[in-house]
Amino acid sequence: MKKQTLALACAVAGLVAACGGSSSPSSQSPSFAAMIGSASGGADVAATGARWQSVKYGGSGYVTGLIFHPTSPDVLYARTDMGGVYRRDTATSGWTPITDGFGVREEFYNGAESVALDPTDDKRVYLVTGMYDWSGQNARLYISTNRGDSWTHVDLPFRAGSNDPGRAIGERLMVDPNQPSVLYYGSRTSGLWKSADYGQTWSQVTSLTSFQYPGDQIGSLPGRTSGGIESVLFDTSTTGAGTATQTIYTAVAPDYAAAAGLNANLYKSTDGGATWTGVSTPVTGYYIPHMVRAKDGIIYVAFTKDMGPGAGGPARLYKFDGTNWTLLKSYDTEQWVNFGMGGLSVSGSGPTTRIALGVSNSWGNWQGQPVVQVSDDAGLTWREIASMTPHTPSDVDFSGWVDDVEIDPNNPDHILHVFGGGIWETKTASAATPTWNLDVTNLEETATISLATPPKGASYALLRSSGDIGTHVQTEVLKKPTRGPIGYFSNGHAADTAWSNPAYIAAVGTGGWVQNNPRGAYSTDSGVTWTPFASKHPDAASNDHQGGEETIAVTAPGKAVWAPSGARPAYTTDNGATWTYTNLPDLSAVGIGRGYRVVADRKNPNKVYAFNSGGAWWNQWADTSHFWYSNDGGHTFTESTTFVSAGARVAAFYQSSIAVNPNAEGDIWVVDGFSILHSTDSGATWTRLDVTAPDWGTNETWSYPQVYGATSIALGKAPAGATYSSSIYIVGIINNVWGVYRSDDGARTWRRINDDKHQYAGISNLAADQAVPGRVYAAGAGRGVFFTY
Template identity: 25%
Template sequence: MKISATMVAAIGMAILTAWSCKKLSEKVEKEVLDGKRSGVSSIQGMVSYSWNNVAIGGGGYVTGMAIHPTTGNRMYARTDVGGAYRWDGTNQRWQPMLDGISSIRVDGMALDANAPDRVYLALNDGVYRSNDRGDNWTKVFSTTYNGNGDLRWAGECLAVDSLTSTVIYAGTRTDGLYRSTNTGTSWTKVATVPGSANVRIVATDPSSSVSGRSAKVYAGIPGGGIYRSTDGGMTFSAMSGAPASPNRMVVMGGKLYVAHSTGVTVWNGSTWTNITPASGMNKNYCGIAVESYDHNKIAVCQRYSTFNNPLYRSSNGGSSWEQINTTSLPITKTLEAPWWPNSWFSSATSCLVFDPLHHGDLYYSDWFGVWFSSNVWAAGNVAFTTRIKGDEETVVLTLASAPGTVPLYSGLADVFGFRHDNVTAYPSARLYNINEGFSISYCESQPANIAILGASGNDGTGTILATSSNSGTSWTTRTLPSGVKLGRICISSANPDKMVYIAGGSGGAVYYSTNRGSSWSAATGAPTGAVNAIDVWSKDFSITADCVDGDKFYIYKTGYLYASTDGGATWSQQNATAIPNKNSYLFVAARPGTADEVWVSLDGNGLYKTTNGGATFSKVTALTTCTAFAWGAPASGSATPTLFAYGTVGGVKGMYRSTNLGAGWDQIDNGTQKFPAGVKSLAGDRTVFGKVYVGTGGRGVLYGQP
């Protein structure tokens, strides 16, 4: 076949066109990867990150524990806001089980005596089942629980029949009692238990059976007594003479042991007997445990919010008791975390449980973690040690990472917070000796100078300001304007003597200091109520200092950025056209190393930035939502700081990193780290590229790094 010149030209043009299209495609792809064509795509890729907890150690309420009756290394703990954990006996640490799902507040749990790897949890939106010790979960029943609600220390509201895996009972908060006879596939409401009852405790008694299941079943209703079934859970009736407000129930040897609001009682099948310790009559008891190998050996504990609640042991079925944490018989304590106060023992005790496979081993859970004794029947002093390794349940209020000094500061609920010199080791001491730490600021050019706000109560009672010039090694308590509480503190980027304080509340005013907080003056022109706080959980992080000009500060309020160029004394609104208001969380932060550049995240309304001190704003279009953001160290060879954000890119909610000021983003959560306790704060490591710290609402502080 002959090819004409015209055909040759046509073929050449086609080849050239194809080559040009290929090069154009490669150019577009490169621009996408470079983040230059955000209209095409803003996700550059998925960067693999490892995620771990910053070592803090306990700090949150462990509301229940369960140990499998026949199989070793099957111990579990539930918490109010920090999920559930399983015990890793090999490495002697707790492993979180709920980081991959969206619900983390746990209201109850149950183990299956006949299936050692099966676990049930009552989460806020229903009952979940795992057949592999918590690696994977299936929702089997939709109902409403409240893992952080009143009586969360009581329980357990779930129970698997001791004789058969097919029968499960689920007490609910407001909808009575349900039963499943097919391992949770379907559920039937038990009509003979009050239909709107708060059934907090369910226990089965395998001492007698009907149709292959336990004949006797007990359902405890705080304030409503105890209901009993003798026909395998078909029908229930109220037990006459039962404690009116049960907290915990244990069935052992055909007897029902009850810890309740006024004492301890046992039912032997026909009569109730009061076995309350004589020295602790008419007290509220929650923890109760009975040894499986000797039912005469019982341990009970009172439940109050004070420390060192009385813990008793009896070797004769409750006929007599000995308190083991008294002045004359003090316990011996070993604290794994050196910052734990020595007084933290038996605080708001929720649960006692004996290890059925190791005689004398007693665990108890309370307000701050888990304690363990290897021989609670020892003569004389009983030795307890904390078992908190891996249990990270603190609630984060704020985070800060300063350049070139301490990697991380944390502000936390209940335990104030810490200076984390090594994120893999427990801190030696709290950052400051007060309960709530909710605002931390450092001087950009002199980062050893920091300021903190704290309070003794979560409503802001006893709000204090303290400053340090040595990265928190020592502190000077400062003054605050009269009558104020809560709020935010901000230090000048160049002069640590200059600070701005926003008082909390809808009418909270702005104040400035030129002497590091020794005295304060009211600002003029500043917005009021920029930190609309009624408690330490305020979501308004509305102030920042310019990272270059030490006299400049910025405050965001309802769509407008206000600026001061004289150290906070006078303020003026900068943008004539408002940007959207915050949707929920609000974070304002200036870009390190650049003057007049301020970024504002508005949660559901995205992320905005100004490069001219607030006169105009542009939206970072790639992020349709932005709950929180933070600046970190630049990549090697670059002067551009890394930007971290938790938000939505391309319809995918996750944790992202940008090295080109938001033009393109890498997803860094591996698609599996779900942050189920919520992201409350972010801090990028200012020294190590790629490292980011995530403050959660119950799983402590996580850190990720490539």
């Protein structure tokens, strides 16, 4: 994503059906709209199962690469940095997510650093996954023989960094077109690797270099990673010959070359990788984000000074005939411009070769701006086909991170390019004024930080706060939201509504790239217009480093309690004109972000609850978790003396949650990462439910579980005939099975409402609908938000 690194882990035409849903909303029966309901109502039905669909936002995350099959029309994949991999769905002109079956233990593998296709078998696809090179975890290779409908995996002996700097460089993984059992991978910190058995086993290509960064040094590298071996290119026009391709090129990043003692940025083998010879390049010390081969054997190579994403220049594009280099285009760093080169694709051969070049670090939309440069004469002349041309929609940026550009191998007028918010597509590249469309149908990549729902009768369905794109007010779940404090926050952290008047909403977040970030704002018209708080919480510094461990509780219009990350909560009674500290204690530093979770009682707004989960598992020897309650609107709090004795444990902010029953005063539910705790007397006394249990795996029980037992909880409208006033939803482990669970009888019995094909590499947040029974909203790991229907 176009984002800061988030440990939370960015469109909807097709239904993601856990229990046999149809392929798109348009194919549903007329009862579909009634089934999912509107923002203010829905049929009182109790589903015996639950089907899942994306809440639409559309794109918003960084697609790092597009991979066409070289011969099979319309076989196309999109890889993202932390939100899974997608396959093109030509029937809907959208995208099908193909990694939603990744489980809670696979969140680290939910970004693909590289994707490779077998040129001889259009059903075989490979993903190299692993989100951060510096994490200490090795990468995985996922293998599918049915275009991603199912996967097996192999643990790799090196690391990957799908969400690290330079994540659009590549492709690093390539399949030999003549002997497809042979795969090569260019790793960031461990050199070049080869498999001769369809990826099952791997060995380092020591004939190039045996250098590997020591693991303890990777985190101290600039950006905590290296460019490494950037790409592999087979110099052949044949396919399926049965003998391994002999002539191979591989690009080496300047940082890795220096560390490994390599004296070139491009190497060539003419004996199938047995030996390598450095190729003299016209520029040195540059990254090679992409190099591609035309049908006539000419190789086109982009050089750019920075690693990216959105790499700056200076930059050069050359063509190489195996001996000679010819400069085709250059961008020099001037005082007012710093363009680099990112995406590169070619079509055809000879003097009419079409080249598409993505210009990175070029922002905005102005006359003469280079975004996608196209040449139809092998680089002799160029024209711009993206900037100052029609784009649909017209209010979405399309420039900046143009780090991959692809020409459809079966239609040279069909060109796609990535950017920080998804994919743009044109099918009229030869026109004098090509038209572009945002190609993100069913491609949902957002890092969701928190979710909240309003009471029945509100004119909106959901408040969603996300990394990079701020906070949005979702009026309809199948339409892109247009309301919110747009332009106020880069990262939206939390939002809440006044239960007595849901037209009043308050939201908090951080600025990042937003100038003069107010850190907090409110709306009195259901999110149509917004007013910044006149002042900030005393500890709510406006900077890029304020953590997302932040909540706000609205007790009434103009009244709220704000708990920034790492800070003591404060309250306002005048729409944020003044803030006064509560009597809650300060939070000590524990090495990771921490914060209070504050929530208002929905039946009695004078009651406000505050939950401190302890901050980190290692803090269990210095502190406990804590629960506090207030009877004066969140001004002063009293600590519960029974919370810990009931069994509450220490966990991090994102492994814990609190929810109130909107239909009963003082009815509070907490999950502390391990168990469910319940209070019916406003937090004075507590009962621990023996329902969930963590999976410790090989970890010691004095440390932390490999999978926590209960991490998120939400309460929503109960179906007719339920024995408890709300349906309860949790994310956790019951009877040794992780999933999303629902109870309609006050937590006496539970049933799982997702299946193994819909795990989304873990689920971080829940919010339950107060108007539609059985509807819960859930945030996948970098995969946006889903709802049940």
